[in-house]
Amino acid sequence: MIEVTEVPSPFCGIGTDDLTIRVDGVSLKVVENGCPVNTPAFEQAITDTSPRVDGKDVSLDAAVAKAAALLKGTNQPVIGGCATDVNGMRALLALADRCGAVVDNMNFNATRRNLLALQDSGWMTTTLAEVKNRCDLFLVVGADPESFAPRFFERYLWNQESMFLEDTGNREVIYLGKAPSGNASTSPKGQKAQVFECGMEDLPELVAVLRALVKGQPIRAESVGGIAVADLQGIADKLKAAGYSVVTWAASALSYDQAELTVQTLSEMIKDINDLNTRCSGLPLGGKEGDQTANQVCGWTTGYPARTRFSKGFPEYDPYLNDIEVMTANGEADALVWVQAFNVNAVPPATDLPTIVIGRSGMTFAKEPDVFIPVGTPGIDHAGHAYRMDNVVAIRLKKCRDSGLPSTSDVLNAIEQAL
Amino acid sequence: MLIKLTGGTVYDPASGIDGKKQDIYIKDGRIVNQPGPDVQIDKEYDLSGKVVMSGAIDMHTHIGGGKGNIARTLLPEDHRMDPVHRTDATRSGTGHAMPSTFVTGYRYAEMGYTAGFEPAVLAVNARQAHMEMADIPILDKGGYVMLGSDDYLLRMLTAKKDQKAINDYVAWTLQAAKGIGIKVVNPGGISAFKFNQRKLDLDEKNSHYGVSPREILQVLATAVKQLGITHPLHVHGCNLGVPGNMNTTLDTIQGIGGLPMHLTHIQFHSYGTEGDFKFSSGAAQIAEAVNRNKNITIDVGQVLFGQTVTASGDNMRQHANHKHASPNKWVCMDIECDAGCGVVPFKYKDQNFVNALQWAIGLETFLLVDDPWRIFLTTDHPNGAPFTSYPHLIRLLMDKSFRNDMLATIHPEAQKMTTLASIDREYSLQEIAIMTRAGAARLIGLQDRGGLSAGNWADITVYTDNADREKMFAKPDYVFKDGELVVRDGTVVHSKWGTTHIVKPDWDPSIEKDLQKYFDRFLTMKVGNFKISDDEFTDIGRGSLTAHPLKGEVA
Numbered sequence: 015m016i017e018v019t020e021v022p023s024p025f026c027g028i029g030t031d032d033l034t035i036r037v038d039g040v041s042l043k044v045v046e047n048g049c050p051v052n053t054p055a056f057e058q059a060i061t062d063t064s065p066r067v068d069g070k071d072v073s074l075d076a077a078v079a080k081a082a083a084l085l086k087g088t089n090q091p092v093i094g095g096c097a098t099d100v101n102g103m104r105a106l107l108a109l110a111d112r113c114g115a116v117v118d119n120m121n122f123n124a125t126r127r128n129l130l131a132l133q134d135s136g137w138m139t140t141t142l143a144e145v146k147n148r149c150d151l152f153l154v155v156g157a158d159p160e161s162f163a164p165r166f167f168e169r170y171l172w173n174q175e176s177m178f179l180e181d182t183g184n185r186e187v188i189y190l191g192k193a194p195s196g197n198a199s200t201s202p203k204g205q206k207a208q209v210f211e212c213g214m215e216d217l218p219e220l221v222a223v224l225r226a227l228v229k230g231q232p233i234r235a236e237s238v239g240g241i242a243v244a245d246l247q248g249i250a251d252k253l254k255a256a257g258y259s260v261v262t263w264a265a266s267a268l269s270y271d272q273a274e275l276t277v278q279t280l281s282e283m284i285k286d287i288n289d290l291n292t293r294c295s296g297l298p299l300g301g302k303e304g305d306q307t308a309n310q311v312c313g314w315t316t317g318y319p320a321r322t323r324f325s326k327g328f329p330e331y332d333p334y335l336n337d338i339e340v341m342t343a344n345g346e347a348d349a350l351v352w353v354q355a356f357n358v359n360a361v362p363p364a365t366d367l368p369t370i371v372i373g374r375s376g377m378t379f380a381k382e383p384d385v386f387i388p389v390g391t392p393g394i395d396h397a398g399h400a401y402r403m404d405n406v407v408a409i410r411l412k413k414c415r416d417s418g419l420p421s422t423s424d425v426l427n428a429i430e431q432a433l
Numbered sequence: 434m435l436i437k438l439t440g441g442t443v444y445d446p447a448s449g450i451d452g453k454k455q456d457i458y459i460k461d462g463r464i465v466n467q468p469g470p471d472v473q474i475d476k477e478y479d480l481s482g483k484v485v486m487s488g489a490i491d492m493h494t495h496i497g498g499g500k501g502n503i504a505r506t507l508l509p510e511d512h513r514m515d516p517v518h519r520t521d522a523t524r525s526g527t528g529h530a531m532p533s534t535f536v537t538g539y540r541y542a543e544m545g546y547t548a549g550f551e552p553a554v555l556a557v558n559a560r561q562a563h564m565e566m567a568d569i570p571i572l573d574k575g576g577y578v579m580l581g582s583d584d585y586l587l588r589m590l591t592a593k594k595d596q597k598a599i600n601d602y603v604a605w606t607l608q609a610a611k612g613i614g615i616k617v618v619n620p621g622g623i624s625a626f627k628f629n630q631r632k633l634d635l636d637e638k639n640s641h642y643g644v645s646p647r648e649i650l651q652v653l654a655t656a657v658k659q660l661g662i663t664h665p666l667h668v669h670g671c672n673l674g675v676p677g678n679m680n681t682t683l684d685t686i687q688g689i690g691g692l693p694m695h696l697t698h699i700q701f702h703s704y705g706t707e708g709d710f711k712f713s714s715g716a717a718q719i720a721e722a723v724n725r726n727k728n729i730t731i732d733v734g735q736v737l738f739g740q741t742v743t744a745s746g747d748n749m750r751q752h753a754n755h756k757h758a759s760p761n762k763w764v765c766m767d768i769e770c771d772a773g774c775g776v777v778p779f780k781y782k783d784q785n786f787v788n789a790l791q792w793a794i795g796l797e798t799f800l801l802v803d804d805p806w807r808i809f810l811t812t813d814h815p816n817g818a819p820f821t822s823y824p825h826l827i828r829l830l831m832d833k834s835f836r837n838d839m840l841a842t843i844h845p846e847a848q849k850m851t852t853l854a855s856i857d858r859e860y861s862l863q864e865i866a867i868m869t870r871a872g873a874a875r876l877i878g879l880q881d882r883g884g885l886s887a888g889n890w891a892d893i894t895v896y897t898d899n900a901d902r903e904k905m906f907a908k909p910d911y912v913f914k915d916g917e918l919v920v921r922d923g924t925v926v927h928s929k930w931g932t933t934h935i936v937k938p939d940w941d942p943s944i945e946k947d948l949q950k951y952f953d954r955f956l957t958m959k960v961g962n963f964k965i966s967d968d969e970f971t972d973i974g975r976g977s978l979t980a981h982p983l984k985g986e987v988a
Contacts, residue, residue: 020959031962100564101973111525133509136762136776138752142957143557143769147584148627175954177584177770178641258627288752293629295767313502314534314565317512317527328516328525329533331509397972399560406499406768408560410962410969 017045022400022409024099024356024393025055027302028142028163028170029402029409040417042394049164058358060375060417062388069382074420074428081370081385082432084349091115092338092347094362095354096312096320097304099398099411102422103311103320106353109430110324115351118338119308119320120360121300124266126333128298129319130274137281138288140260140295141404146170147177149185151256153249154207155280156191156217157264160198162299167198186256188249190224190241191217192267210249212239217268218276224250225283228290254290264299299403303356306401310408339363355389355422372425375417390419434475435460435468436916441480441895444862445487446871447884451863457485459891462916466887480895483910486866487885488547488892490873493667493697493732494814496537496569497551497576498562500744500774503764504531504815507776508742510760523925524570530741530778530815538570539925540821545894545909548573548931549820550877552616552667552697553746555579555772559610560965563933567976571919573892573931575877577667578612579746581649582623584770585951587642596655597941603656604940605948609964613877613934613981614664615657616697618746619671620646623773626749633749635671635684646671647688654692660938661983663878665693665730670702673750677706679715686722686729695876698734698813699723700795708850710786714794717852720801723808730876731802732809735795735826736788737818742778745816751775769957781818789847791817793840797851799830800858805867809876824906830860831902879934880981891916930975937980 015038022031026049033056034046040060044053065077072080085091093110096103096119110117119125131137145152152171159166176182187199187207191214199207212220216239223238227250233243253259261284268276280296287294300306312320318331330336341347342365350369352362358376362369368384371377375388392398393411398421401408436459443455458465495501505512512527517536519525526533532540541549549569554562554576566574580586580603589599603615621644622633628640635647654666670685672678682702686694696702705713723729740759745751748765752775755763759780766774781788795817802808810827814820829836840853848854860868874883881889893913899905908923919927945960952960970976 020961022958022962029957031958104568104973108524111519129506132762132764133507134762136507136758136764138765140767141769143771143955144627144767146957147770147955148767169957177955257629291629293627309506310502310561313505314568315524315526317505317531317533318509319506324519324525326516327518329512329527330516331512397968399564399969406555406558406561406766407958408558408564409958410560410966 018412018414021412021414022393023052024400024411025303026051026163026165027300027403028166029407030165030169031409035414037415040415042414051164055356056394058376060419062375063419065385065387067385074387077385077387078425078428078432081429084368084370084384085113085429085433088113088349090325090347091349091351092341093117093351093353094338095120095352095360096308097357097360098353098355098422099304099392099400100307100311100408101398102353102355102392102426103308105423105426105430107312107315109426112430112433114325114327116323116325116336116338116341116347117312117320118336119305121266121305122321123337125300125305125309125319127265127268127273127277128300129333131278131281135278135282138284138295140297141406142170142402144295145260145297146173147179148258149260150179151252151259152185152187153253153259153261154187154189155221155261155263156214157262157267157299158192158195159262159299161195162264164198172202186252190220190249210241210245212241214270216240220246221276221279225279225286228253228283228286253287253294254292256294257292259287259294260297261294262297262299266300297404301401301403301405304400306403306405310401310405342367353422355391372422375419387425388419389422389425390417392421395419396421435472437474437477438480438485438893438895439477441483441485443485443885444866445885446863446867447874448886457885457893459913459916462891464885464887464889464891478911482898484862484896484898485885486894487870487883487889488894488912488914489545489869490883491541491546491549491811491820492809492873492877493552493811494549494820495551495553495744495816496549497566497574498554499558500746500776501531501565503774503776504742504744505533507762507764508778511740522927530819531744534565534568535570538572542571542912542914542920542925543923544823544907545896545912546572547892547912547914548882550574550613551576553577553579553618554610554612555746555768556583556606556610557769557771560969563611563965563970566933567970567973570928571914571931573882573934575613575934577614577616577664578607578610579616579618579772580606580653581617581620582772584624584955587621587624587639587644590644590648590652591642596652596659598944599652600656600659601940601944603653604660604938605944608937611933611935611965611978613936614662614667615653616667616669617649617653618669619673619749620649622646622671622749623746626752626773627767631749631753633671635681635688650685650689654689654694658692661985662936662938663981663984664876665695667695667697669697669747673701673747674754676704676712679703679705679719682719683722686726689728691728693728695730697732698811698816699731700734700736700791700798700817703794703798710846712787712790713850714790714797716794716797717801720798724803730807730809732811733795733798734811734813734817736781736791737812737822737826738781738783738788738792739818740780741815741818742776743816744774744776746772746774748773748775751777770955783843786844786846789843790850792843793847793851793853796829796836796853797856800856805864806872806875808868809873810868824903827865827906828901828903831865833857833859877934878936878981932977932979933970934979934981936983938983
């Protein structure tokens with residue numbers, strides 16, 4: 015039995031790297047600094063160690079050969095999931111380039127809300143250490159940071175010491191849209207967050223009015239989505255008075271049509287505040303389990319985010335047409351490769367297509383895929399790199415145990431070789 | 434495998450050879466002496482009538498790191514116009530302003546370049562910079578690690594820590610981030626922007642730390658010198674792009690008191706305030722100061738016309754410049770109490786007075802600085818123009834009549850504000866070889882690169898002499914990287930992986946205790962997880978580290 019300390023997590027998106035993990039053979043126990051997101055993700059037991067073809071145990075070589083054979087005659091293979099580490103994504107993109115596949119990160123429909131805003135008008139953002147040391151007003155729009163990452167407030171707002179704030183407990187937290195699911199946003203002194211609740215369907219209008227108020231535009235209505243304009247004016251005034259406010263949202267929570275316009279309005283409001291003689295920055299919540307990693311690696315390899323096709327021999331990005339769930343449902347694909355090294359519950363979409371799953375050991379299927387190759391999890395079974403939600407910091411994942419499971423990149427490189 | 438390159442005309446400033454017909458032998462990746470008459474030559478290339486130089490080295494090019502990837506993500510329309518097909522030898526990708534990593538490597542190699550150095554590696558983002566560069570084929574690479582707006586250093590300066598303590602921190606950071614030099618960007622200004630300061634002159638104090646850019650430059654330049662790091666402090670000065678900033682630049686040169694200092698993309702820092710538009714060329718004064726101060730080296734950051742994207746650590750100035758964004762979208766980011774970045778697309782237009790004069794100022798600088806060993810050919814890729822425009826830039830420098838033809842087409846008021854037409858100088862092939870090869874290798878401190886004498890790694894470029902220098906430099910006949918033929922007739926025929934160049938100055942191990950406490954108190958990761966380990970380069974199976982000696986050390 016050994017203990018591994020200062021373990022970084024690829025699961026929570028906020029780059030916690032202070033976990034202590036007790037390793038007993040291949041079973042792990044988080045003994046320090048766990049949370050409801052990280053602890054089960056680390057402690058997930060290994061079940062399968064053997065690859066399967068048509069439900070029968072086979073050698074890794076045989077499974078790789080079968081996967082290559084399935085891909086060989088295809089006209090339009092698709093690669094979904096895209097949940098792995100940097101090396102896994104490198105191998106995935108090499109394979110996609112080799113066989114003309116469409117690559118699509120499983121959470122791209124959420125990420126798209128941010129990317130469309132970014133690619134249309136840009137934004138001003140910040141990172142977690144700036145939040146931790148500088149943020150004096152934290153505005154949460156339609157999101158619930160503590161269910162996203164249970165230790166978010168503990169690590170980045172209620173930290174004991176900060177570089178530039180006398181007392182982090184004096185930070186103000188405001189929720190607009192959703193109420194928090196728990197009490198993590200309550201300061202250590204007991205100061206509760208201000209909450210202005212509305213229906214998610216009212217959020218676009220609410221955000222538009224808030225931006226108008228920031229810009230000093232007159233608003234005739236007295237309330238928007240059930241929230242008094244006077245309250246919104248109060249938020250606008252606080253944003254303008256703060257020294258370094260941070261506005262956060264979670265693209266995945268903005269699950270309504272044209273939510274990119276909400277992201278864009280918020281981003282433009284943040285820019286406006288920076289022209290009003292103070293500072294303000296955005297902090298998009300998201301990017302767990304390899305989402306950010308997929309977009310980063312695909313970004314430098316192809317120039318585009320991770321919804322990109324190689325069918326014509328070069329990368330082409332389309333945030334709508336390259337949605338592989340739509341493609342498989344519409345009969346536009348003839349084979350599916352699903353890559354998910356982090357989450358046993360994130361299984362491939364139901365399909366009759368030939369299916370190859372490169373998945374975390376422990377994954378179970380309603381319908382057995384043609385090929386299943388269990389792989390190790392980056393940060394548990396092998397070292398690797400994963401991006402944090404704020405994109406700047408790539409964390410060095412550790413190997414905690416010897417499971418003998420191959421890495422995603424081992425398997426995908428072998429399939430590419432076999433082609 | 435013994436390769437012989439027979440009868441080429443060699444330009445090798447590192448050995449003082451200027452256009453001499455000479456054979457070159459390659460064995461095991463390196464250049465060797467003539468092995469004797471009985472030794473069998475495995476492969477011979479007839480280079481009679483060809484021009485032979487070592488592989489070119491871009492000493493300042495933004496090819497790795499978060500801001501580049503933001504630039505890529507921001508501009509899908511720019512990539513869409515420049516798709517790059519997969520071939521038997523190469524991966525697919527996209528090009529233009531901020532090409533994908535694979536395309537970056539191929540296109541550099543296809544112009545005869547064999548190394549590129551990323552000048553703005555944020556320590557906290559260094560993993561990303563190295564991971565991106567690990568996916569750039571063929572080229573060797575390396576990075577300059579950014580300091581000067583990081584809280585730890587500014588805190589040390591506020592507390593008046595001694596130079597020795599600062600040296601230890603600089604050395605520690607350089608090794609943790611695996612760099613080969615130290616860069617400072619808008620010294621203290623990136624931090625000041627986070628405290629809502631919108632400009633910071635050389636003697637203006639950061640409002641929180643009470644430290645001025647001049648003090649930061651002084652301690653960092655001293656640290657670099659005392660640690661024996663070959664590459665001088667790499668400085669992106671104050672007031673980038675601001676009319677009148679030539680005075681800041683002159684003051685910066687004076688103020689460094691003879692310490693080695695490299696002023697980067699100096700074109701963007703050479704502006705006066707004369708004329709009807711209150712914008713004029715300061716190139717003559719800057720060049721004069723550079724000529725006089727032998728401790729100063731510069732690269733130009735030439736502007737060339739067309740669409741590009743500017744990506745800089747200087748979020749203070751990038752935020753101020755966002756009003757010029759074209760297309761109108763831009764990103765600014767505050768980063769980890771360490772640094773920042775700003776990404777602003779730009780379209781430089783020859784009929785825009787300011788852009789046209791920027792073009793002329795860059796060329797004036799090239800032509801008025803006397804010593805080619807102290808000036809380097811850059812566009813600050815992609816900020817002044819994409820690196821793919823280098824052959825065009827070389828023609829502008831080597832061909833006066835071509836230059837004057839171009840000059841005649843730019844904004845007429847800009848033509849009146851430049852002395853370019855009266856400058857007769859034309860760069861020679863040897864001077865180009867100095868700027869892009871021997872000088873760059875010497876400036877960075879690369880051992881066994883940038884020269885063609887025995888013992889050097891066989892990074893070799895072979896051109897067909899052509900009076901049209903743009904055509905000549907755009908399409909080498911052959912490029913060898915570490916002795917392997919990678920480019921034939923301007924096309925990649927074989928891909929391989931280069932090394933990452935670093936230096937390893939020493940530090941007092943006791944400082945890690947303080948850093949550990951500091952990281953635990955204020956930052957978002959453990960100090961042990963911050964430091965990049967060697968196996969992060971090698972575990973992908975194609976990377977390596979090459980450590981170069983410090984000054985005074987024997988390798």
